[in-house]
Amino acid sequence: MKYNIPRGTFDILPQTSYKWQFVMDSFRKIAASFGYKEITTPIFESADLFERSSGESSDVVQKEMYRFTDRKGREFALRPEGTAPVVRSYVENHLDVLSSRTKLFYIGPMFRYDRPQAGRFRQFYQYGIEAIGSNNPYYDAEVIALEMLWLNSLGLQNIRLELNSVGCPTCSAAYDEALRDFYRPQLPQLCPDCQKRFEQKPRRLLDCKVASCKALRQGAPSQLDYLDQPCAEHFAQVQAHLQAMNIPFTLNPGIVRGLDYYSHTAFEFIYEGLGAQNSLAGGGRYNGLIEQIGGKSIPAIGFAGGFERLLLALENEHIDFATCPKPQVYLICLGETARTAILPYLNSLRLWGIAIDFDPDKSSLKAQFKTADTVGARYALIVGDSEIEAKQLNLKDLQSGMQITLPLDNGQALQQFIAQNK
RNA sequence: GUGGGUGUAGUUCAAUGGCAGAGCACCGGAUUGUGGUUCCGGGCGUUGUGGGUUCGACUCCCAUCACCCACCCCA
Numbered sequence: 001m002k003y004n005i006p007r008g009t010f011d012i013l014p015q016t017s018y019k020w021q022f023v024m025d026s027f028r029k030i031a032a033s034f035g036y037k038e039i040t041t042p043i044f045e046s047a048d049l050f051e052r053s054s055g056e057s058s059d060v061v062q063k064e065m066y067r068f069t070d071r072k073g074r075e076f077a078l079r080p081e082g083t084a085p086v087v088r089s090y091v092e093n094h095l096d097v098l099s100s101r102t103k104l105f106y107i108g109p110m111f112r113y114d115r116p117q118a119g120r121f122r123q124f125y126q127y128g129i130e131a132i133g134s135n136n137p138y139y140d141a142e143v144i145a146l147e148m149l150w151l152n153s154l155g156l157q158n159i160r161l162e163l164n165s166v167g168c169p170t171c172s173a174a175y176d177e178a179l180r181d182f183y184r185p186q187l188p189q190l191c192p193d194c195q196k197r198f199e200q201k202p203r204r205l206l207d208c209k210v211a212s213c214k215a216l217r218q219g220a221p222s223q224l225d226y227l228d229q230p231c232a233e234h235f236a237q238v239q240a241h242l243q244a245m246n247i248p249f250t251l252n253p254g255i256v257r258g259l260d261y262y263s264h265t266a267f268e269f270i271y272e273g274l275g276a277q278n279s280l281a282g283g284g285r286y287n288g289l290i291e292q293i294g295g296k297s298i299p300a301i302g303f304a305g306g307f308e309r310l311l312l313a314l315e316n317e318h319i320d321f322a323t324c325p326k327p328q329v330y331l332i333c334l335g336e337t338a339r340t341a342i343l344p345y346l347n348s349l350r351l352w353g354i355a356i357d358f359d360p361d362k363s364s365l366k367a368q369f370k371t372a373d374t375v376g377a378r379y380a381l382i383v384g385d386s387e388i389e390a391k392q393l394n395l396k397d398l399q400s401g402m403q404i405t406l407p408l409d410n411g412q413a414l415q416q417f418i419a420q421n422k
Numbered sequence: 423g424u425g426g427g428u429g430u431a432g433u434u435c436a437a438u439g440g441c442a443g444a445g446c447a448c449c450g451g452a453u454u455g456u457g458g459u460u461c462c463g464g465g466c467g468u469u470g471u472g473g474g475u476u477c478g479a480c481u482c483c484c485a486u487c488a489c490c491c492a493c494c495c496c497a
Contacts, residue, residue: 115492204495305497366456373458382456
């Protein structure tokens, strides 16, 4: 029987795993430098957690969740997103009593049953930031700055930050009504999808790609005109902070988050050149979520980004961001006696932290040298029966061709030589 | 869930309905003690799978599966 990997999933193979490690490590560093600490939650949770937080009508809940029932009949789901589990953990573990604000980040796989395409998978890897405990617009700007500065530092310069405010539940509802009032007369001319949007999420009408719907959009009311005083003030402050930080942004009243729990600030990081899925990261404020999940009324803001899309973007820009690790030394053995006698020395070298490779199935000198070249080793360590007898080793620099003789000690001489000739 | 495209060697790709091939990679060899270049040698692959048409199918038809791309939506 031959098996296939499940649809929409992928193996991270050794020829690319170092790139994944690099971007994950890099994200951990930037998050730490902004004062965020890592949290890891299970990859499955009560299905109810996602249904309640994301919203029953959201696509994620309606058609994209991997749900299953366990042996005792409990309903679980593979997590489709990272914020609800983090908030669940925050509430469950009373993280709020430790500090007035809690700065968290996470890295891990998410799952959505979707048709795969460029930059979209059924199991995909996200990084996320959550700043919980404050409604200060500074934090909106801080999490945005973290992402923008990080992407820039990786070498991605042409990133577009699109910013919007979806208001609080009160002014958000007022805006939805205004939109319906605007569209109601032309309802019959809208595309079938938009007819549904009219009922469920009127603001989705604004980014329909059908030409006829685009035309009908002329003169539609803007969310920004419907923000109440506190929401407008908050949004102005967010923009002021971003300007002070020199983070460029464009206002896009069409930014709508897919999950119900968002309020106030909403934003997306766009990179053109990924195919149809051009959003590298997205997020926003979710001041009502913690109370909804059973905690106190605590404000928070965060975002999540996709590693697959980030790697695609780096690839697309031909950015040489990480190099494949290579062994420093390749061991070349001649003769059966030497092959066994060298083993304690080989172990010592590895304990000294020297990356050393060896292929016992290669016998000829030529084949072993070739392998040393293909694995990219800097040095070849050559040992035969005569060297063992003389308690000596030959070390050849494969770049310069120079060869020296070292004592067959506990590995220290070689370790020192490599340290001095970096 | 809907639509379009593609399936041939490890890989990238060839092959009017008439004997399934090449580049790259990989392995071996050119006096088992000094590499990269060069030269020589090494390939029977269920042509994704199952049917059908035909004297004959990689090629045409049907079904199916997988992958890619797009819609919806999102990271």
